Amino acid sequence: MKTMKKIKGTTILAAVIFLLLAALPFYMPMFRVSLFGKYMCFAIIALGLDMIWGYTGILSLGHGVYFGLGAYCMAMYLKLEAAGGNLPDFMSWSGLDRLPAAWVPFGNPVFAVAMAVAVPVLLAVIIGYLTFTNKIRGVYFSILSQAMAMIMGTLLIGSQAFTGGSNGLTDFKTIFGQDIHAPVTKIVMFYVTLLVLVLLFALCRFLTGRRVGKVLIAIRDGENRAGFAGYNTANYKVFVYALSAFMAGIAGALYVGQVGIISPAEVGVVPSVEMIIWVAIGGKGTLIGPVLGALAVNSLKTTASENFPELWSYFIGVLFVVVILWLPGGVISLKEIPGKIRAKLRLHREETSSAEEKIPDKTAVRSK
Protein backbone atom coordinates (compact mmCIF):
# COMPACT_ATOMS: atom_id res chain seq x y z
CA MET A 1 0.00 0.00 0.00
CA LYS A 2 2.60 2.44 1.13
CA THR A 3 4.87 1.86 -1.87
CA MET A 4 1.89 2.08 -4.23
CA LYS A 5 1.12 5.48 -2.87
CA LYS A 6 4.72 6.61 -3.15
CA ILE A 7 5.01 5.55 -6.79
CA LYS A 8 1.79 7.34 -7.59
CA GLY A 9 3.01 10.58 -6.03
CA THR A 10 6.25 10.66 -7.99
CA THR A 11 4.48 9.70 -11.20
CA ILE A 12 2.11 12.64 -10.83
CA LEU A 13 5.03 14.94 -10.11
CA ALA A 14 6.90 13.63 -13.16
CA ALA A 15 3.83 14.12 -15.37
CA VAL A 16 3.37 17.67 -14.10
CA ILE A 17 7.04 18.54 -14.70
CA PHE A 18 7.05 17.09 -18.21
CA LEU A 19 3.76 18.79 -19.12
CA LEU A 20 5.01 22.15 -17.87
CA LEU A 21 8.14 21.68 -19.96
CA ALA A 22 6.16 20.69 -23.03
CA ALA A 23 4.01 23.81 -22.73
CA LEU A 24 7.02 26.05 -22.10
CA PRO A 25 7.31 27.54 -25.62
CA PHE A 26 3.74 28.81 -25.29
CA TYR A 27 4.29 30.98 -22.25
CA MET A 28 7.98 31.85 -22.20
CA PRO A 29 10.13 33.94 -24.54
CA MET A 30 12.41 32.10 -26.94
CA PHE A 31 15.47 32.97 -24.89
CA ARG A 32 14.06 31.17 -21.84
CA VAL A 33 12.95 28.20 -23.89
CA SER A 34 16.52 27.70 -25.08
CA LEU A 35 17.76 27.95 -21.52
CA PHE A 36 15.34 25.24 -20.46
CA GLY A 37 16.54 23.15 -23.38
CA LYS A 38 19.97 23.36 -21.77
CA TYR A 39 18.60 22.53 -18.32
CA MET A 40 16.88 19.46 -19.71
CA CYS A 41 20.26 18.22 -20.97
CA PHE A 42 21.49 18.63 -17.41
CA ALA A 43 18.41 16.77 -16.18
CA ILE A 44 19.34 13.84 -18.44
CA ILE A 45 22.81 13.75 -16.86
CA ALA A 46 21.26 13.95 -13.40
CA LEU A 47 18.98 11.05 -14.22
CA GLY A 48 21.96 8.91 -15.20
CA LEU A 49 23.87 9.96 -12.10
CA ASP A 50 20.89 9.00 -9.97
CA MET A 51 21.04 5.48 -11.39
CA ILE A 52 24.68 5.11 -10.47
CA TRP A 53 24.82 7.15 -7.26
CA GLY A 54 21.29 7.15 -5.88
CA TYR A 55 20.50 3.53 -6.66
CA THR A 56 23.87 1.80 -6.80
CA GLY A 57 25.79 3.96 -4.34
CA ILE A 58 28.74 4.73 -6.61
CA LEU A 59 29.73 8.37 -6.37
CA SER A 60 31.21 9.43 -9.69
CA LEU A 61 32.81 12.86 -9.63
CA GLY A 62 33.81 12.68 -13.27
CA HIS A 63 30.70 12.56 -15.39
CA GLY A 64 31.76 15.78 -17.06
CA VAL A 65 34.06 13.50 -19.08
CA TYR A 66 31.19 11.57 -20.65
CA PHE A 67 29.13 14.68 -21.13
CA GLY A 68 32.14 16.30 -22.77
CA LEU A 69 32.85 13.37 -25.07
CA GLY A 70 29.27 13.40 -26.32
CA ALA A 71 29.34 17.15 -26.74
CA TYR A 72 32.71 17.27 -28.52
CA CYS A 73 31.72 14.48 -30.95
CA MET A 74 28.65 16.47 -31.92
CA ALA A 75 30.57 19.76 -31.96
CA MET A 76 33.16 18.36 -34.36
CA TYR A 77 30.37 17.66 -36.84
CA LEU A 78 28.82 21.10 -36.35
CA LYS A 79 32.20 22.74 -36.73
CA LEU A 80 32.95 20.93 -39.97
CA GLU A 81 29.54 21.83 -41.34
CA ALA A 82 30.10 25.47 -40.40
CA ALA A 83 33.53 25.44 -42.09
CA GLY A 84 31.82 24.24 -45.26
CA GLY A 85 34.67 22.14 -46.66
CA ASN A 86 37.40 24.50 -45.47
CA LEU A 87 39.67 23.89 -42.51
CA PRO A 88 37.94 24.97 -39.24
CA ASP A 89 39.18 28.42 -38.23
CA PHE A 90 41.03 27.49 -35.03
CA MET A 91 43.03 24.83 -36.87
CA SER A 92 44.49 27.28 -39.33
CA TRP A 93 45.29 29.64 -36.43
CA SER A 94 47.15 26.79 -34.76
CA GLY A 95 49.14 26.17 -37.93
CA LEU A 96 47.50 23.01 -39.23
CA ASP A 97 47.16 22.85 -42.99
CA ARG A 98 45.15 19.64 -43.26
CA LEU A 99 42.17 18.21 -41.42
CA PRO A 100 43.42 15.62 -38.86
CA ALA A 101 42.44 12.05 -39.78
CA ALA A 102 40.39 11.64 -36.61
CA TRP A 103 38.21 14.57 -37.64
CA VAL A 104 37.45 13.42 -41.17
CA PRO A 105 34.58 10.97 -40.48
CA PHE A 106 32.84 13.52 -38.24
CA GLY A 107 31.76 15.35 -41.37
CA ASN A 108 29.04 12.71 -41.52
CA PRO A 109 26.21 13.63 -39.09
CA VAL A 110 25.12 10.01 -38.55
CA PHE A 111 28.64 9.01 -37.64
CA ALA A 112 28.97 11.97 -35.28
CA VAL A 113 25.73 11.19 -33.45
CA ALA A 114 26.66 7.52 -33.20
CA MET A 115 30.07 8.44 -31.78
CA ALA A 116 28.51 10.88 -29.31
CA VAL A 117 26.87 7.83 -27.74
CA ALA A 118 29.42 5.11 -28.49
CA VAL A 119 32.58 6.85 -27.28
CA PRO A 120 31.29 7.62 -23.76
CA VAL A 121 29.85 4.12 -23.40
CA LEU A 122 33.04 2.49 -24.61
CA LEU A 123 35.23 4.52 -22.29
CA ALA A 124 32.88 3.84 -19.36
CA VAL A 125 32.96 0.10 -20.06
CA ILE A 126 36.76 0.08 -20.15
CA ILE A 127 37.21 2.25 -17.05
CA GLY A 128 34.37 0.50 -15.26
CA TYR A 129 35.64 -2.95 -16.08
CA LEU A 130 39.16 -2.15 -14.88
CA THR A 131 38.04 -0.53 -11.63
CA PHE A 132 35.05 -2.62 -10.62
CA THR A 133 36.51 -6.05 -11.35
CA ASN A 134 39.54 -5.00 -9.33
CA LYS A 135 37.21 -4.04 -6.48
CA ILE A 136 38.12 -0.37 -6.47
CA ARG A 137 35.24 1.06 -4.49
CA GLY A 138 33.86 3.94 -2.52
CA VAL A 139 36.02 6.98 -2.08
CA TYR A 140 38.84 5.47 -4.17
CA PHE A 141 36.57 5.26 -7.16
CA SER A 142 35.36 8.81 -6.57
CA ILE A 143 38.92 10.13 -6.52
CA LEU A 144 39.76 8.18 -9.64
CA SER A 145 36.73 9.55 -11.47
CA GLN A 146 37.61 13.07 -10.38
CA ALA A 147 41.14 12.62 -11.69
CA MET A 148 39.64 11.57 -15.02
CA ALA A 149 37.71 14.82 -15.22
CA MET A 150 40.92 16.69 -14.52
CA ILE A 151 42.83 14.77 -17.19
CA MET A 152 40.05 15.40 -19.68
CA GLY A 153 40.16 19.15 -19.05
CA THR A 154 43.94 19.26 -19.36
CA LEU A 155 43.96 17.18 -22.52
CA LEU A 156 41.38 19.38 -24.20
CA ILE A 157 43.25 22.56 -23.37
CA GLY A 158 46.62 21.07 -24.23
CA SER A 159 45.77 19.88 -27.73
CA GLN A 160 44.62 23.23 -29.07
CA ALA A 161 45.05 22.36 -32.74
CA PHE A 162 42.64 19.43 -32.45
CA THR A 163 40.13 20.62 -29.86
CA GLY A 164 40.17 24.39 -29.98
CA GLY A 165 41.94 24.53 -26.63
CA SER A 166 40.34 26.50 -23.83
CA ASN A 167 38.09 28.33 -26.28
CA GLY A 168 36.48 25.04 -27.18
CA LEU A 169 34.40 24.57 -30.29
CA THR A 170 31.93 27.27 -31.24
CA ASP A 171 30.61 29.46 -34.10
CA PHE A 172 28.28 26.81 -35.47
CA LYS A 173 26.02 27.81 -38.35
CA THR A 174 23.81 24.91 -39.33
CA ILE A 175 22.66 21.58 -37.92
CA PHE A 176 21.58 18.86 -40.38
CA GLY A 177 21.44 21.61 -42.98
CA GLN A 178 19.11 23.85 -40.97
CA ASP A 179 20.01 27.28 -39.64
CA ILE A 180 21.03 26.66 -36.03
CA HIS A 181 19.85 30.09 -34.88
CA ALA A 182 16.41 29.92 -36.47
CA PRO A 183 13.53 29.80 -33.94
CA VAL A 184 12.06 26.71 -35.62
CA THR A 185 15.32 24.80 -35.27
CA LYS A 186 15.56 25.84 -31.65
CA ILE A 187 12.01 24.69 -30.94
CA VAL A 188 12.66 21.37 -32.64
CA MET A 189 15.85 20.87 -30.61
CA PHE A 190 13.92 21.75 -27.46
CA TYR A 191 11.26 19.13 -28.13
CA VAL A 192 13.78 16.51 -29.18
CA THR A 193 15.57 17.05 -25.87
CA LEU A 194 12.29 16.80 -23.97
CA LEU A 195 11.40 13.60 -25.81
CA VAL A 196 14.80 12.07 -25.02
CA LEU A 197 14.44 13.10 -21.38
CA VAL A 198 11.00 11.50 -21.11
CA LEU A 199 12.13 8.31 -22.87
CA LEU A 200 15.22 7.95 -20.68
CA PHE A 201 13.14 8.66 -17.61
CA ALA A 202 10.77 5.88 -18.67
CA LEU A 203 13.75 3.58 -19.24
CA CYS A 204 15.10 4.29 -15.76
CA ARG A 205 11.66 3.79 -14.24
CA PHE A 206 11.40 0.48 -16.05
CA LEU A 207 14.82 -0.68 -14.85
CA THR A 208 14.31 0.36 -11.24
CA GLY A 209 10.95 -1.38 -11.21
CA ARG A 210 12.42 -4.67 -12.37
CA ARG A 211 14.62 -7.01 -10.41
CA VAL A 212 17.74 -5.43 -11.91
CA GLY A 213 16.89 -2.24 -9.99
CA LYS A 214 16.62 -4.22 -6.76
CA VAL A 215 20.01 -5.75 -7.45
CA LEU A 216 21.47 -2.25 -7.83
CA ILE A 217 19.99 -1.23 -4.47
CA ALA A 218 21.31 -4.45 -2.98
CA ILE A 219 24.79 -3.55 -4.24
CA ARG A 220 24.43 -0.13 -2.60
CA ASP A 221 23.28 -1.61 0.71
CA GLY A 222 25.73 -4.51 0.86
CA GLU A 223 27.86 -5.27 -2.12
CA ASN A 224 29.55 -8.28 -0.54
CA ARG A 225 26.26 -9.76 0.48
CA ALA A 226 24.92 -9.35 -3.05
CA GLY A 227 28.00 -11.15 -4.32
CA PHE A 228 27.46 -14.05 -1.94
CA ALA A 229 23.86 -14.23 -3.14
CA GLY A 230 25.27 -15.10 -6.54
CA TYR A 231 25.19 -11.74 -8.30
CA ASN A 232 28.27 -10.70 -10.22
CA THR A 233 28.27 -7.21 -8.79
CA ALA A 234 31.12 -5.98 -11.00
CA ASN A 235 29.02 -6.68 -14.10
CA TYR A 236 26.10 -4.75 -12.70
CA LYS A 237 28.32 -1.83 -11.79
CA VAL A 238 29.89 -1.71 -15.24
CA PHE A 239 26.39 -1.83 -16.70
CA VAL A 240 25.05 1.04 -14.63
CA TYR A 241 28.22 3.06 -15.14
CA ALA A 242 27.96 2.61 -18.90
CA LEU A 243 24.25 3.46 -18.76
CA SER A 244 24.96 6.72 -16.97
CA ALA A 245 27.79 7.52 -19.40
CA PHE A 246 25.41 6.80 -22.28
CA MET A 247 22.94 9.28 -20.86
CA ALA A 248 25.62 11.90 -20.23
CA GLY A 249 26.87 11.45 -23.80
CA ILE A 250 23.40 11.98 -25.27
CA ALA A 251 22.98 15.01 -23.04
CA GLY A 252 26.25 16.39 -24.36
CA ALA A 253 25.22 15.93 -27.98
CA LEU A 254 21.89 17.67 -27.35
CA TYR A 255 23.58 20.43 -25.38
CA VAL A 256 26.00 21.57 -28.06
CA GLY A 257 23.39 22.32 -30.68
CA GLN A 258 21.31 24.39 -28.31
CA VAL A 259 24.02 26.26 -26.46
CA GLY A 260 26.30 26.76 -29.44
CA ILE A 261 29.57 26.17 -27.62
CA ILE A 262 31.43 23.44 -25.76
CA SER A 263 34.65 24.23 -23.96
CA PRO A 264 36.83 22.56 -21.31
CA ALA A 265 35.15 24.75 -18.68
CA GLU A 266 31.95 22.69 -19.12
CA VAL A 267 33.50 19.24 -18.78
CA GLY A 268 36.13 19.49 -16.05
CA VAL A 269 36.09 18.94 -12.30
CA VAL A 270 33.82 21.82 -11.34
CA PRO A 271 30.90 20.95 -13.62
CA SER A 272 31.28 17.28 -12.67
CA VAL A 273 30.80 18.16 -9.01
CA GLU A 274 27.93 20.48 -9.88
CA MET A 275 26.14 17.54 -11.48
CA ILE A 276 26.33 15.71 -8.16
CA ILE A 277 24.88 18.77 -6.42
CA TRP A 278 21.82 18.70 -8.69
CA VAL A 279 21.19 15.10 -7.76
CA ALA A 280 21.70 15.70 -4.05
CA ILE A 281 19.47 18.76 -3.96
CA GLY A 282 16.74 17.06 -5.97
CA GLY A 283 16.78 13.90 -3.90
CA LYS A 284 18.79 10.88 -4.93
CA GLY A 285 17.26 7.50 -5.50
CA THR A 286 13.96 8.94 -6.72
CA LEU A 287 14.64 9.57 -10.45
CA ILE A 288 12.26 12.51 -10.67
CA GLY A 289 14.08 14.26 -7.80
CA PRO A 290 17.36 14.70 -9.70
CA VAL A 291 15.46 15.85 -12.81
CA LEU A 292 13.72 18.45 -10.69
CA GLY A 293 17.04 19.25 -9.00
CA ALA A 294 18.84 19.89 -12.29
CA LEU A 295 16.00 22.08 -13.60
CA ALA A 296 15.52 24.02 -10.37
CA VAL A 297 19.17 24.56 -9.46
CA ASN A 298 20.03 25.77 -12.94
CA SER A 299 16.99 28.07 -13.11
CA LEU A 300 18.00 29.45 -9.76
CA LYS A 301 21.57 29.79 -10.92
CA THR A 302 20.48 31.79 -13.95
CA THR A 303 18.15 34.01 -11.94
CA ALA A 304 20.76 34.57 -9.27
CA SER A 305 23.52 35.30 -11.73
CA GLU A 306 21.34 37.79 -13.62
CA ASN A 307 20.51 39.70 -10.46
CA PHE A 308 23.58 39.17 -8.28
CA PRO A 309 26.38 38.30 -10.68
CA GLU A 310 28.98 38.31 -7.92
CA LEU A 311 27.06 36.23 -5.45
CA TRP A 312 25.29 33.43 -7.31
CA SER A 313 27.83 30.73 -6.50
CA TYR A 314 27.28 31.44 -2.81
CA PHE A 315 23.56 30.85 -3.28
CA ILE A 316 24.21 27.41 -4.71
CA GLY A 317 26.71 26.68 -1.95
CA VAL A 318 24.31 27.68 0.81
CA LEU A 319 21.49 25.72 -0.80
CA PHE A 320 23.70 22.66 -0.97
CA VAL A 321 24.72 22.96 2.68
CA VAL A 322 21.11 23.45 3.77
CA VAL A 323 19.96 20.39 1.86
CA ILE A 324 22.77 18.19 3.17
CA LEU A 325 22.19 19.28 6.77
CA TRP A 326 18.42 19.44 7.04
CA LEU A 327 17.06 17.68 4.01
CA PRO A 328 19.25 14.68 3.28
CA GLY A 329 16.51 13.24 1.07
CA GLY A 330 16.58 16.33 -1.14
CA VAL A 331 13.75 18.56 -2.24
CA ILE A 332 11.65 15.54 -3.08
CA SER A 333 11.56 14.55 0.60
CA LEU A 334 9.73 17.78 1.44
CA LYS A 335 6.52 15.87 0.88
CA GLU A 336 7.32 13.65 3.84
CA ILE A 337 7.44 16.57 6.23
CA PRO A 338 3.67 16.83 6.87
CA GLY A 339 3.69 13.10 7.59
CA LYS A 340 6.58 13.50 10.00
CA ILE A 341 4.81 16.34 11.80
CA ARG A 342 1.66 14.23 12.00
CA ALA A 343 3.66 11.31 13.42
CA LYS A 344 5.22 13.61 16.03
CA LEU A 345 1.78 14.95 16.96
CA ARG A 346 0.40 11.43 17.21
CA LEU A 347 3.29 10.44 19.45
CA HIS A 348 2.61 13.50 21.55
CA ARG A 349 -1.10 12.67 21.74
CA GLU A 350 -0.37 9.07 22.66
CA GLU A 351 1.92 10.18 25.43
CA THR A 352 -0.68 12.54 26.87
CA SER A 353 -3.49 10.02 26.40
CA SER A 354 -1.49 7.25 28.07
CA ALA A 355 -1.03 9.64 30.95
CA GLU A 356 -4.77 10.12 31.02
CA GLU A 357 -5.41 6.40 30.98
CA LYS A 358 -4.02 6.24 34.46
CA ILE A 359 -7.14 8.03 35.60
CA PRO A 360 -9.45 5.11 36.34
CA ASP A 361 -12.40 6.59 34.53
CA LYS A 362 -12.76 4.04 31.77
CA THR A 363 -16.45 4.47 31.14
CA ALA A 364 -15.89 7.97 29.88
CA VAL A 365 -13.42 6.70 27.31
CA ARG A 366 -15.69 3.88 26.22
CA SER A 367 -18.76 6.03 25.78
CA LYS A 368 -16.72 8.23 23.55
Next chain:
Amino acid sequence: MEQLMERMDTGVTPVLDIEDVSIQFGDFKAIKDVSTSIGKNEIRFFIGPNGAGKTTILDAICGKNKVSDGKIVFHGDSGDRDVTRMKEYAISDLGIGRKFQAPSVFGGITIDENMELAVARKHSIYSTTFLKLSKEKREYMNHILEFIGLKDKRFQYPSSLSHGEKQWLEIGMLMAARPKLMLLDEPVAGMGRRETEKTAEMLKNIKKECSIIVVEHDMQFAKDVSDTVTVFHEGTVLDEGTMETVQQNQQVIDVYLGRG
Protein backbone atom coordinates in the same frame (compact mmCIF):
# COMPACT_ATOMS: atom_id res chain seq x y z
CA MET B 1 35.28 -40.00 17.67
CA GLU B 2 34.35 -43.64 17.12
CA GLN B 3 30.85 -42.58 16.28
CA LEU B 4 32.14 -40.24 13.64
CA MET B 5 34.46 -42.85 12.15
CA GLU B 6 31.59 -45.28 12.09
CA ARG B 7 29.42 -42.80 10.27
CA MET B 8 32.10 -42.22 7.70
CA ASP B 9 32.63 -45.94 7.25
CA THR B 10 28.97 -46.49 6.57
CA GLY B 11 29.58 -44.45 3.47
CA VAL B 12 27.67 -41.24 4.10
CA THR B 13 28.51 -39.12 1.10
CA PRO B 14 30.40 -35.98 2.03
CA VAL B 15 29.25 -32.59 0.72
CA LEU B 16 32.48 -30.79 1.45
CA ASP B 17 36.03 -32.00 1.94
CA ILE B 18 38.58 -29.65 3.40
CA GLU B 19 41.98 -31.14 2.60
CA ASP B 20 45.16 -29.88 4.33
CA VAL B 21 44.13 -26.28 4.06
CA SER B 22 46.46 -23.52 5.22
CA ILE B 23 45.67 -19.82 5.12
CA GLN B 24 48.31 -17.20 5.49
CA PHE B 25 48.02 -13.46 6.06
CA GLY B 26 51.47 -12.01 5.46
CA ASP B 27 53.74 -13.95 7.80
CA PHE B 28 50.89 -15.05 10.01
CA LYS B 29 49.53 -18.53 9.45
CA ALA B 30 45.90 -18.28 10.52
CA ILE B 31 45.04 -21.85 9.51
CA LYS B 32 47.52 -24.71 9.55
CA ASP B 33 46.82 -27.94 7.65
CA VAL B 34 43.18 -28.27 8.54
CA SER B 35 41.30 -31.27 7.19
CA THR B 36 37.72 -32.21 7.80
CA SER B 37 34.72 -33.50 5.95
CA ILE B 38 31.08 -32.42 6.15
CA GLY B 39 28.48 -35.07 5.41
CA LYS B 40 25.12 -34.78 3.74
CA ASN B 41 22.35 -33.39 5.97
CA GLU B 42 24.83 -32.89 8.77
CA ILE B 43 24.89 -29.92 11.12
CA ARG B 44 28.50 -29.29 11.98
CA PHE B 45 29.54 -26.74 14.56
CA PHE B 46 32.93 -25.06 14.48
CA ILE B 47 33.77 -24.06 18.03
CA GLY B 48 36.87 -22.76 19.73
CA PRO B 49 38.29 -19.66 21.38
CA ASN B 50 38.43 -16.30 19.61
CA GLY B 51 41.12 -16.18 16.97
CA ALA B 52 41.13 -19.94 16.50
CA GLY B 53 40.37 -19.54 12.80
CA LYS B 54 36.71 -20.59 12.63
CA THR B 55 35.46 -17.61 10.66
CA THR B 56 38.64 -17.59 8.58
CA ILE B 57 37.89 -21.04 7.27
CA LEU B 58 34.25 -20.13 6.55
CA ASP B 59 35.57 -17.17 4.57
CA ALA B 60 37.82 -19.52 2.64
CA ILE B 61 34.96 -21.87 1.77
CA CYS B 62 32.80 -19.09 0.35
CA GLY B 63 35.62 -17.39 -1.56
CA LYS B 64 36.26 -14.41 0.66
CA ASN B 65 39.72 -15.54 1.77
CA LYS B 66 42.44 -16.95 -0.41
CA VAL B 67 43.75 -20.37 0.52
CA SER B 68 47.54 -20.52 0.44
CA ASP B 69 47.72 -24.32 0.48
CA GLY B 70 45.40 -27.29 0.23
CA LYS B 71 42.04 -27.91 -1.37
CA ILE B 72 38.40 -27.37 -0.52
CA VAL B 73 36.37 -29.77 -2.62
CA PHE B 74 32.64 -29.30 -2.91
CA HIS B 75 30.58 -32.24 -4.14
CA GLY B 76 27.73 -30.50 -5.91
CA ASP B 77 25.38 -31.24 -8.76
CA SER B 78 28.05 -30.37 -11.28
CA GLY B 79 30.52 -32.91 -9.90
CA ASP B 80 33.47 -32.33 -7.58
CA ARG B 81 34.82 -28.81 -7.69
CA ASP B 82 37.76 -27.24 -5.90
CA VAL B 83 36.39 -23.89 -4.79
CA THR B 84 39.65 -22.36 -3.59
CA ARG B 85 40.24 -20.43 -6.80
CA MET B 86 36.66 -19.51 -7.55
CA LYS B 87 34.88 -16.14 -7.29
CA GLU B 88 32.32 -15.72 -4.55
CA TYR B 89 29.31 -15.45 -6.88
CA ALA B 90 30.37 -18.60 -8.72
CA ILE B 91 30.71 -20.48 -5.42
CA SER B 92 27.26 -19.25 -4.46
CA ASP B 93 25.88 -20.54 -7.74
CA LEU B 94 27.38 -23.96 -7.00
CA GLY B 95 25.18 -24.19 -3.93
CA ILE B 96 27.12 -22.77 -0.98
CA GLY B 97 25.27 -20.06 0.94
CA ARG B 98 26.93 -17.82 3.47
CA LYS B 99 25.51 -15.77 6.30
CA PHE B 100 27.74 -13.25 8.01
CA GLN B 101 27.81 -12.45 11.68
CA ALA B 102 25.98 -9.13 11.57
CA PRO B 103 22.61 -9.29 9.91
CA SER B 104 23.18 -7.92 6.45
CA VAL B 105 19.88 -7.81 4.65
CA PHE B 106 19.29 -5.13 2.04
CA GLY B 107 17.69 -2.15 3.78
CA GLY B 108 16.63 -0.25 0.67
CA ILE B 109 14.18 -2.87 -0.61
CA THR B 110 11.25 -4.63 1.02
CA ILE B 111 11.43 -8.01 2.70
CA ASP B 112 9.58 -9.45 -0.27
CA GLU B 113 12.10 -7.98 -2.71
CA ASN B 114 14.97 -9.24 -0.56
CA MET B 115 13.54 -12.73 -0.89
CA GLU B 116 12.96 -12.23 -4.61
CA LEU B 117 16.64 -11.51 -5.20
CA ALA B 118 17.57 -14.55 -3.16
CA VAL B 119 15.16 -17.01 -4.78
CA ALA B 120 16.07 -16.12 -8.37
CA ARG B 121 18.50 -18.64 -9.80
CA LYS B 122 19.42 -16.63 -12.85
CA HIS B 123 21.61 -13.70 -11.97
CA SER B 124 22.52 -12.11 -15.28
CA ILE B 125 21.54 -8.55 -16.08
CA TYR B 126 19.34 -9.84 -18.90
CA SER B 127 17.32 -12.13 -16.67
CA THR B 128 16.93 -9.58 -13.87
CA THR B 129 15.68 -7.08 -16.42
CA PHE B 130 13.32 -9.14 -18.53
CA LEU B 131 12.41 -12.36 -16.75
CA LYS B 132 9.72 -12.75 -14.11
CA LEU B 133 9.92 -15.28 -11.31
CA SER B 134 8.25 -18.57 -12.10
CA LYS B 135 5.10 -19.54 -10.23
CA GLU B 136 6.97 -22.35 -8.57
CA LYS B 137 9.64 -19.93 -7.29
CA ARG B 138 6.93 -17.60 -5.96
CA GLU B 139 5.34 -20.49 -4.10
CA TYR B 140 8.64 -21.57 -2.65
CA MET B 141 9.26 -17.98 -1.58
CA ASN B 142 5.89 -17.85 0.17
CA HIS B 143 6.67 -21.13 1.86
CA ILE B 144 9.94 -19.76 3.23
CA LEU B 145 8.37 -16.48 4.33
CA GLU B 146 5.89 -18.55 6.30
CA PHE B 147 8.65 -20.76 7.67
CA ILE B 148 10.63 -17.81 9.02
CA GLY B 149 7.45 -16.13 10.27
CA LEU B 150 7.68 -12.96 8.19
CA LYS B 151 4.84 -13.49 5.73
CA ASP B 152 2.66 -10.78 7.27
CA LYS B 153 5.49 -8.27 7.19
CA ARG B 154 6.66 -9.02 3.67
CA PHE B 155 5.87 -5.60 2.21
CA GLN B 156 7.66 -3.74 4.98
CA TYR B 157 11.29 -2.66 4.89
CA PRO B 158 13.81 -4.65 6.95
CA SER B 159 14.44 -1.64 9.20
CA SER B 160 11.13 -2.45 10.90
CA LEU B 161 12.36 -5.89 11.96
CA SER B 162 13.91 -6.89 15.27
CA HIS B 163 17.46 -8.20 15.37
CA GLY B 164 16.26 -11.78 15.53
CA GLU B 165 13.83 -11.34 12.66
CA LYS B 166 16.58 -9.87 10.51
CA GLN B 167 18.70 -12.94 11.19
CA TRP B 168 15.79 -15.17 10.20
CA LEU B 169 15.20 -13.18 7.06
CA GLU B 170 18.79 -13.73 6.15
CA ILE B 171 18.56 -17.43 6.87
CA GLY B 172 15.41 -17.45 4.74
CA MET B 173 17.29 -15.73 1.94
CA LEU B 174 19.94 -18.45 2.14
CA MET B 175 17.25 -21.15 2.01
CA ALA B 176 15.66 -19.47 -0.99
CA ALA B 177 18.74 -20.19 -3.07
CA ARG B 178 18.33 -23.91 -2.24
CA PRO B 179 21.95 -24.39 -1.29
CA LYS B 180 23.50 -27.76 -0.57
CA LEU B 181 25.66 -26.25 2.14
CA MET B 182 24.91 -23.33 4.43
CA LEU B 183 27.60 -21.45 6.32
CA LEU B 184 26.30 -19.57 9.33
CA ASP B 185 28.50 -17.28 11.38
CA GLU B 186 27.11 -16.89 14.91
CA PRO B 187 23.45 -16.97 13.90
CA VAL B 188 22.13 -16.64 17.45
CA ALA B 189 24.51 -13.97 18.76
CA GLY B 190 22.46 -11.24 20.36
CA MET B 191 19.28 -13.34 20.44
CA GLY B 192 17.21 -14.06 23.52
CA ARG B 193 16.58 -17.62 24.72
CA ARG B 194 13.20 -17.89 22.98
CA GLU B 195 14.57 -16.62 19.69
CA THR B 196 17.55 -18.96 20.00
CA GLU B 197 15.23 -21.91 20.51
CA LYS B 198 13.19 -20.93 17.49
CA THR B 199 16.38 -20.68 15.44
CA ALA B 200 17.40 -24.15 16.65
CA GLU B 201 14.06 -25.53 15.42
CA MET B 202 14.59 -23.84 12.07
CA LEU B 203 18.04 -25.28 11.59
CA LYS B 204 16.80 -28.78 12.40
CA ASN B 205 14.20 -28.38 9.68
CA ILE B 206 16.60 -26.88 7.16
CA LYS B 207 18.95 -29.78 7.76
CA LYS B 208 16.53 -32.08 5.98
CA GLU B 209 17.42 -30.35 2.76
CA CYS B 210 21.05 -29.34 3.13
CA SER B 211 24.18 -29.50 5.25
CA ILE B 212 25.01 -26.68 7.64
CA ILE B 213 28.23 -25.40 9.15
CA VAL B 214 27.72 -23.13 12.15
CA VAL B 215 30.33 -21.05 13.93
CA GLU B 216 29.02 -20.44 17.41
CA HIS B 217 30.03 -19.59 20.96
CA ASP B 218 26.68 -20.46 22.52
CA MET B 219 27.44 -23.93 23.93
CA GLN B 220 23.86 -24.73 24.85
CA PHE B 221 22.81 -23.96 21.30
CA ALA B 222 25.65 -26.12 19.97
CA LYS B 223 24.60 -28.99 22.23
CA ASP B 224 20.97 -28.71 21.13
CA VAL B 225 21.50 -28.48 17.42
CA SER B 226 24.81 -30.03 16.39
CA ASP B 227 25.32 -33.48 14.96
CA THR B 228 29.08 -33.12 15.21
CA VAL B 229 31.52 -30.44 16.28
CA THR B 230 35.03 -29.51 15.24
CA VAL B 231 37.10 -27.76 17.89
CA PHE B 232 39.61 -25.25 16.56
CA HIS B 233 42.57 -23.91 18.45
CA GLU B 234 45.21 -21.57 17.06
CA GLY B 235 44.47 -22.50 13.49
CA THR B 236 44.44 -26.28 13.91
CA VAL B 237 41.78 -28.90 14.59
CA LEU B 238 42.00 -29.95 18.22
CA ASP B 239 39.25 -32.53 18.18
CA GLU B 240 36.25 -33.62 16.22
CA GLY B 241 33.21 -35.70 17.13
CA THR B 242 29.87 -35.37 18.81
CA MET B 243 29.44 -32.71 21.45
CA GLU B 244 29.49 -35.40 24.19
CA THR B 245 32.79 -36.86 23.09
CA VAL B 246 34.65 -33.59 22.62
CA GLN B 247 33.45 -32.41 26.00
CA GLN B 248 35.37 -35.31 27.55
CA ASN B 249 38.61 -34.33 25.82
CA GLN B 250 40.95 -32.84 28.43
CA GLN B 251 42.73 -30.64 25.89
CA VAL B 252 39.42 -29.16 24.73
CA ILE B 253 38.43 -28.47 28.31
CA ASP B 254 41.78 -26.78 28.95
CA VAL B 255 41.81 -24.43 26.00
CA TYR B 256 38.15 -23.67 25.61
CA LEU B 257 35.33 -25.24 27.53
CA GLY B 258 37.04 -25.12 30.90
CA ARG B 259 37.28 -21.37 30.87
CA GLY B 260 33.54 -20.87 30.81
